[in-house]
Amino acid sequence: MREVEAVFREERGRLLAALVRRFGDLDLAEEVTSDAIEAALTHWPVEGVPPKPGAWLMTTARRKAVDRLRRDQAFAARLAILQVEAERAAHAPPADADGELPDERLQLFFTCAHPALPTEDRGALTLRCLAGLTTPEVARAFLVPVQTMAKRIVRAKKKIREARIPFRVPGADELPERLPGVLQVIYSIFTEGYAASSGPDLQRLDLAEEAIRLARILRRLLPSEREVAGLLALMLLVHARRDARTGPGGEPVLLDEQDRARWDRDLIEEGSALVVTALSGGPPGVYGVQAAIAALHDEAADLATTDWPQVVALYDVLLALDPSPVVALNRAAAVAMRDGPEAGLALLDELSGEPRLRDYHPYLVARADLLHRLGRLPEAAAAYRAALDTAGSEPERVHLRRRLATVEGS
Numbered sequence: 001m002r003e004v005e006a007v008f009r010e011e012r013g014r015l016l017a018a019l020v021r022r023f024g025d026l027d028l029a030e031e032v033t034s035d036a037i038e039a040a041l042t043h044w045p046v047e048g049v050p051p052k053p054g055a056w057l058m059t060t061a062r063r064k065a066v067d068r069l070r071r072d073q074a075f076a077a078r079l080a081i082l083q084v085e086a087e088r089a090a091h092a093p094p095a096d097a098d099g100e101l102p103d104e105r106l107q108l109f110f111t112c113a114h115p116a117l118p119t120e121d122r123g124a125l126t127l128r129c130l131a132g133l134t135t136p137e138v139a140r141a142f143l144v145p146v147q148t149m150a151k152r153i154v155r156a157k158k159k160i161r162e163a164r165i166p167f168r169v170p171g172a173d174e175l176p177e178r179l180p181g182v183l184q185v186i187y188s189i190f191t192e193g194y195a196a197s198s199g200p201d202l203q204r205l206d207l208a209e210e211a212i213r214l215a216r217i218l219r220r221l222l223p224s225e226r227e228v229a230g231l232l233a234l235m236l237l238v239h240a241r242r243d244a245r246t247g248p249g250g251e252p253v254l255l256d257e258q259d260r261a262r263w264d265r266d267l268i269e270e271g272s273a274l275v276v277t278a279l280s281g282g283p284p285g286v287y288g289v290q291a292a293i294a295a296l297h298d299e300a301a302d303l304a305t306t307d308w309p310q311v312v313a314l315y316d317v318l319l320a321l322d323p324s325p326v327v328a329l330n331r332a333a334a335v336a337m338r339d340g341p342e343a344g345l346a347l348l349d350e351l352s353g354e355p356r357l358r359d360y361h362p363y364l365v366a367r368a369d370l371l372h373r374l375g376r377l378p379e380a381a382a383a384y385r386a387a388l389d390t391a392g393s394e395p396e397r398v399h400l401r402r403r404l405a406t407v408e409g410s
Helices: 002-023 025-046 052-070 078-089 103-112 117-129 135-142 145-164 177-193 205-221 225-240 263-276 288-300 308-321 325-339 343-349 361-373 377-390 394-409
Strands: none
Touching: 002 025, 002 052, 025 052, 025 145, 025 263, 078 288, 103 117, 103 205, 103 288, 117 135, 117 177, 135 145, 135 177, 177 205, 177 225, 177 343, 205 225, 225 263, 225 288, 263 288, 308 325, 325 343, 325 361, 343 361, 361 377, 361 394, 377 394
């Protein structure tokens, strides 16, 4: 059964993308994909997994699509289109060398992350269509009621249909403008997995790993895009620390207290190699630079021996590429490690007027920690209380309460 589930996981996205390409209807493609998988669940445990499971699923799904179109008079005209597509497919180049489906998921990536869709819909649709999560699973991922998520997904599909958003890969002239949107959707999924915005757990490893899986797919589909390599590298290097980031009770363990022997060296090695790819052959991108920073952290024996001058220098590059207050905040934290907490706090104070940082949890925590290190305890206590008001997950709140108690006890 595990073998069957693994096939479904790998083939579902490819099958759905190929069917969307063929029929131009996301709802129809989803329905017949589910029908084909249901049929496989009936036949494969008895007959065994076929040598070409993707081709089996595609043939079954295509037949079921034809049956649905024939039964539905409103779609009768689509049969003519189907016939044209069938004739075109007969003269198309052969499938991949392994005899499986042509991989058309790249078109689906760009459709799900199309700028015409609301930001919150893009991530939901990507998890639904490309990751293969059910609507209840996507709802849990975004911590919203199932009914709310169902409406959101229906709304996104309707927008695609009514706005005639094409199922295609952007041309070479459009790609630089469109690719960042796809990368941002994947990274948003990962960041929610890395640090849950609410709920009982600090990390949601299923989401983080799903984002990495999506990035691996995208990397295979766009092997020459260095920012795709950069994003995958960044996520691997950060995810490598997952086992050391929480204590026995699920509480956060800060970087300087983590047992680095528990870091995943295989992921670090893979991520570090991808950093070289991301930073070679042209100007650096934002994900490549962030991955380089993560690599410096992962390669250091401890916090004290981290190459902080190099980390700050990379943040300078990143700030030039992305002059945002969040990047400036991260740079200030690195400066505090290089030059001392007073230097870091001075930079944070310069950022205090930024509207985006006023209630931004990491900013409030960073400021509280630096005040604590400087011995300015009443100010630190007030800053920890402000950070508590913006904490998302319960483990983060527990951690901040302990910090506050330490400060008040001092």
